[in-house]
Amino acid sequence: MPELPEVETIARGVDERLRGDRIIDAWFGSHKEPFKTPPSSLAAGLEGRTILRVRRVGKHIVCELGDGTGSSRVAEWIVHLGMTGQLLVTTPEASVAAHTHARLALASGREMRFVDPRRFGRLELRDLKTAKAFAGPGAEPLTISEDEFVKLFRGRRLAIKAALLNQTLLHGVGNIYADESLFRAGIRPRRMAGRLKRAELLKLRAALIEVLEHAIELGGSSVSDYVDADGARGFFQLEHRVYLRTGEPCLVCGTPIKRIILAGRGTHFCIQCQR
DNA sequence: ATATGGCCCTGGTTGC
DNA sequence: TGCAACCAGGGCCATA
Numbered sequence: 294m295p296e297l298p299e300v301e302t303i304a305r306g307v308d309e310r311l312r313g314d315r316i317i318d319a320w321f322g323s324h325k326e327p328f329k330t331p332p333s334s335l336a337a338g339l340e341g342r343t344i345l346r347v348r349r350v351g352k353h354i355v356c357e358l359g360d361g362t363g364s365s366r367v368a369e370w371i372v373h374l375g376m377t378g379q380l381l382v383t384t385p386e387a388s389v390a391a392h393t394h395a396r397l398a399l400a401s402g403r404e405m406r407f408v409d410p411r412r413f414g415r416l417e418l419r420d421l422k423t424a425k426a427f428a429g430p431g432a433e434p435l436t437i438s439e440d441e442f443v444k445l446f447r448g449r450r451l452a453i454k455a456a457l458l459n460q461t462l463l464h465g466v467g468n469i470y471a472d473e474s475l476f477r478a479g480i481r482p483r484r485m486a487g488r489l490k491r492a493e494l495l496k497l498r499a500a501l502i503e504v505l506e507h508a509i510e511l512g513g514s515s516v517s518d519y520v521d522a523d524g525a526r527g528f529f530q531l532e533h534r535v536y537l538r539t540g541e542p543c544l545v546c547g548t549p550i551k552r553i554i555l556a557g558r559g560t561h562f563c564i565q566c567q568r
Numbered sequence: 569a570t571a572t573g574g575c576c577c578t579g580g581t582t583g584c
Numbered sequence: 585t586g587c588a589a590c591c592a593g594g595g596c597c598a599t600a
Contacts, residue, residue, distance in 0.1 A: 294593065326577075352594080376593055377578075392578085409579045413594060451571060460595075468593065557573070558593060572600075582590075 295374040295436065297465030298508035298529065299404035299519050301349045303521045304520030307356070307405070308347035310382045315361060315400040322394040324485055327409060329371075334464045336528075338368055338418040339397060351429035351464025354380060358564035368420050368554045371427055375413025381406045382522045401438055429535065431464035442498040448485040453489060453497070454482035455556035466501065469514055472561045476535045482560045535561040 295303070296378060298445070319339045321332035328335065328418075342358040345366060356370040374378055379390075383404050389396070395407035395416060407416060421428055445462045446453070456462055457471040466474075473484050477500035480493055512528035513519060516537065520526055534544050539552040543563040553560050 296594095373594085375595080409577095410579070411593095415595090449570090455571085458594085499584065550571090559591095569594085570600105572598105575596085576594105577600100580591090582588100584586105584588090 294467055294468065294516065295378065295513070295519055296352060296467035296470050297349070298470070298511075299466070299521075299527065300352050300354060300374065300515035302513045302521050302527065304347050304349040304354045307354065307382060309381060310403075310522060311344045312346060312400075312401065313344065315359075316340055316397050317400050318398040320396040320398075322464050324394060324412055325386065327394045327407070327411040327414055327416050328450050329415045329484075333397075335370075335416060335418050337384055338420065342368065342469060349465075350389060350427055351431065351433070351460060352467070353427065353429060355427050366421055366426070366476055371415075371417040371419060372407065373417075374411060375411065375415070377411045377522075378407065378409040378414030378446040379520055380522060381408065381520075381524060382505050426435070427514045429464045434465050437463070437498070438486045439495055439498060443494045446489060446494060449486035451486055452483045452555055453480060453486045454558075454560055455500075456486040458556060458558065465505075468552055468558050468560075469471060469516070469533070470501065470504055470508070473504050473533060476562060476567060477504060477529050479567055481564075482555055482562055490518065537561065 314497040316339045319336040335402045340358045341361055346360045347356050350545035354372040357366045358368040358370060358433050360367045382404055385404050390408045392410040393406055393408045398406040446456055449456055454471050457466050478497040480497060508514060508529040511527055511529040512521060514529040518529050535550050539561060540549050543550060543566055548563055548565040550561055551564055
């Protein structure tokens with residue numbers, strides 16, 4: 294499940310490899326789900342465009358596109374990976390994986406491919422003549438100030454874990470990093486967000502930033518089918534302290550890790566270390 | 569207005 | 585051993 298660190302790793306990889314390249318041909322599959330923008334409009338908006346820069350916004354990958362004549366942005370290709378999406382840079386000869394929904398042929402001779410078995414991912418084209426640059430639904434966890442972070446949860450009558458997963462508050466945090474940051478901050482996932490003290494929220498913010506930055510350093514967590522733009526796996530799953538460790542001893546106190554369902558998601562925590 | 573729960577999807581796992 | 589039911593969860597939408 295690609296979250297902020299996985300999406301950041303992929304965006305950086307694609308940026309390194311494809312910055313300055315040009316899209317010369319676009320092919321799309323026939324399933325309708327991945328397309329927020331219809332394939333015909335996508336093709337028209339992508340072909341002939343140059344890739345100026347690739348960056349991450351929340352859990353979205355944004356490819357900034359130029360018209361080929363200069364360095365000004367004319368459009369953005371926005372990729373959301375859903376649960377099982379992959380954005381890969383390959384040679385044209387590389388075997389085409391099942392569930393490949395998009396293939397972009399590039400002037401350099403390579404291809405960018407979007408593969409997504411479960412089709413929870415989304416592809417969108419944003420024309421900057423008629424729309425604003427994509428800013429994401431919420432605030433960036435890595436750059437939000439202490440005061441802004443505290444303000445996000447004020448008066449919220451829902452569990453702190455559910456609040457962390459709400460992309461319109463903070464974007465980029467998913468199930469893994471919600472559980473891991475709450476463990477590192479010593480906060481129970483069911484605590485009501487609006488009842489947390491400022492000091493606890495500041496501890497959560499620091500824990501979240503630390504865990505996200507560490508995960509980016511390790512190339513993300515490969516728990517299901519996550520791979521980066523080259524198809525390589527990440528290593529942060531080896532650093533997980535609670536996620537998918539149900540029944541295993543807490544690495545701090547030895548108490549078995551407990552699993553509950555919260556906001557419809559598997560939720561892992563230590564009843565001793567988290568209060 | 570905000571919060572909650574069901575749904576979409578496929579593949580891996582579990583259970584009979 | 586084989587097959588079917590079940591579960592995983594990000595985001596969206598209907599409902600409370």
